[in-house]
Amino acid sequence: MIDWGLAVKIFYSGLSAVFSSLAILIGAIYAFGKILKIIEKKDQDYA
Amino acid sequence: MLEMVLTTGFMHLTVGNLVMWLIAFFFIYLAISKRYEPLLLVPIGFGILIVNLPLTHLMEEGEGLLWRFYHYGLEWEVIPPLIFLGLGAMTDFGPMIANPKTLILGAGAQFGVYVAFFGALILGFNVQEACSIGIIGGADGPTTIYTTVHLAPHLLGATAIAAYSYMSLVPIIQPPIMRLLTTEKERRIVMRQLRPVSKKEKILFPLVTVLVICLIVPKSAPLMAMFMLGNLFKECGVVKRLSDASANELMNIVTIFLGTSVGATMSAGRFLKWDVIYVFIMGIVAFAFSTAAGILLAKFMNIFSREKMNPLIGSAGVSAVPMAARVSQLMGSKADPKNFLLMHAMGPNVAGVIGTVVAAGVFIALAG
Numbered sequence: 203m204i205d206w207g208l209a210v211k212i213f214y215s216g217l218s219a220v221f222s223s224l225a226i227l228i229g230a231i232y233a234f235g236k237i238l239k240i241i242e243k244k245d246q247d248y249a
Numbered sequence: 250m251l252e253m254v255l256t257t258g259f260m261h262l263t264v265g266n267l268v269m270w271l272i273a274f275f276f277i278y279l280a281i282s283k284r285y286e287p288l289l290l291v292p293i294g295f296g297i298l299i300v301n302l303p304l305t306h307l308m309e310e311g312e313g314l315l316w317r318f319y320h321y322g323l324e325w326e327v328i329p330p331l332i333f334l335g336l337g338a339m340t341d342f343g344p345m346i347a348n349p350k351t352l353i354l355g356a357g358a359q360f361g362v363y364v365a366f367f368g369a370l371i372l373g374f375n376v377q378e379a380c381s382i383g384i385i386g387g388a389d390g391p392t393t394i395y396t397t398v399h400l401a402p403h404l405l406g407a408t409a410i411a412a413y414s415y416m417s418l419v420p421i422i423q424p425p426i427m428r429l430l431t432t433e434k435e436r437r438i439v440m441r442q443l444r445p446v447s448k449k450e451k452i453l454f455p456l457v458t459v460l461v462i463c464l465i466v467p468k469s470a471p472l473m474a475m476f477m478l479g480n481l482f483k484e485c486g487v488v489k490r491l492s493d494a495s496a497n498e499l500m501n502i503v504t505i506f507l508g509t510s511v512g513a514t515m516s517a518g519r520f521l522k523w524d525v526i527y528v529f530i531m532g533i534v535a536f537a538f539s540t541a542a543g544i545l546l547a548k549f550m551n552i553f554s555r556e557k558m559n560p561l562i563g564s565a566g567v568s569a570v571p572m573a574a575r576v577s578q579l580m581g582s583k584a585d586p587k588n589f590l591l592m593h594a595m596g597p598n599v600a601g602v603i604g605t606v607v608a609a610g611v612f613i614a615l616a617g
Contacts, residue, residue, distance in 0.1 A: 204370050208615065212380065213363050216611040220604050223465045224356045227603075228349040230457045231450075235346075238449050 261303035265517025296512020335500030337479025355600025357546030358566025361386035361539030386535025387605030436584035469610025
C-alpha cells in the first residue's frame with residue numbers, strides 16, 4: 203500500500219527546500235559580493 | 250577426484266551467474282572500448298564478475314572481502330562523502346558566483362527527480378525505493394549511492410549503474426530534447442562574458458553555502474559539508490597538498506572501493522529481477538524530464554529578464570559535471586560557431602549538484 207500522503211509531503215517539501223535553499227544562496231552571493239565591493243572600495247580610499 | 254571436482258566453483262555455477270558474467274564483460278567492454286565512465290565501470294564490472302563466482306563468499310556478511318568494502322565504505326557512509334570532498338576540490342564555482350541566477354536552473358532540473366519518484370510509486374515501488382530511483386534524475390552518482398544505501402540498499406546496484414550509465418550517455422540523451430524544446434533563434438542567443446570573480450568571493454562561497462544548506466536540510470550535511478570543505482581547500486590557496494590529495498590520490502582510492510563495492514551488490518539473485526528493468530526505465534524518464542525542466546525554466550526566466558540567457562544552458566542543471574555543460578556548449582556552437590556557452594553552462598551544472606544533494610537530504614529526512 204502506497205503512502206500517498208507521505209509521497210506528496212516529500213514532493214512539496216523537496217521542491218520547496220531545493221528552491222528556497224538555492225534562492226537564499228543567490229541572495230547570499232549578491233550580498234557578500236556587495237559587501238566585499240564596499241570593503242575593497244574603502245581599502246582603495248584609504249590607500 | 251570427484252570430491253575435488255565438487256569443491257570447485259564449476260559445479261556450483263548457475264545460469265544467473267553466467268548472465269551476470271556477460272553483464273560484467275559488457276560493462277568492462279563499454280569502459281575500455283567506448284570509454285563510458287571507465288573509472289567506475291572497470292571496477293564495477295570486475296566487482297560484478299567476482300561476486301558471481303560460486304563458493305568465493307566475497308559478499309558473505311562479516312567475512313567476505315567485498316562485504317567489508319561495502320559495509321565499512323558504503324553502509325558506514327564513508328565513501329560518498331569522500332568522493333564529494335574530491336569533487337569539491339575539483340569544482341570551480343566561479344561561473345555560478347558570477348551569474349547567481351543560474352542557481353535557479355540547477356533547482357529546476359530537479360523536477361525530473363520527482364517525476365521519476367511518482368512514476369516509481371505508480372509502478373509499485375514503496376516510498377523508500379521510489380526516492381532512490383527518483384534521485385537518479387539528479388545525474389549524480391555518489392548522491393544516488395548515498396540515498397539508496399540509506400533507503401533501499403537492495404536496489405543499490407541497479408540505481409548506481411543506471412545513474413552512471415545515463416551520465417555517460419548525456420551526449421546522446423540530451424541533444425534531441427534540447428532541439429525539441431528550443432528554436433534555432435533561441436539556440437543562437439549569445440550571452441555576455443561573465444565577470445571575473447575575486448578570490449575572496451570564492452573563499453566565502455563554500456563557507457556561506459555550508460551554513461545555508463546544512464541549516465535548511467541538515468540531512469544533506471555529510472555530502473554538502475565534504476563538498477564545500479574540498480572547495481575551500483581548493484580556493485583558500487594555503488593547503489595545496491590537501492587540495493591535491495583530495496582531488497587526486499584520495500579520490501582515486503575511494504573510487505576503487507566505490508566501484509568494486511557497487512559491483513559486489515550485483516549478484517545474480519539480487520540483480521536479475523523485473524524491478525531492475527523498471528529502475529532503468531524510470532532513470533531515463535528522470536533524466537529526460539530534468540533536462541526538459543531546466544530548458545523550460547530558462548525560457549520562462551527569459552520572459553522576465555532584460556538580458557536573455559540561452560535556454561540550452563538549462564539542460565546543464567542535471568549535474569553530470571562537466572558532461573552536461575559540454576553538451577550545452579556543443580549545441581550552442583552548432584547553432585552559431587561564435588557562441589561560447591561552456592562557462593555559462595557550468596553555473597547550472599554545479600548548482601545541479603547542490604540541488605540534488607538538497608533533494609537527497611529531504612528524501613532521507615522524510616522517508617528514512
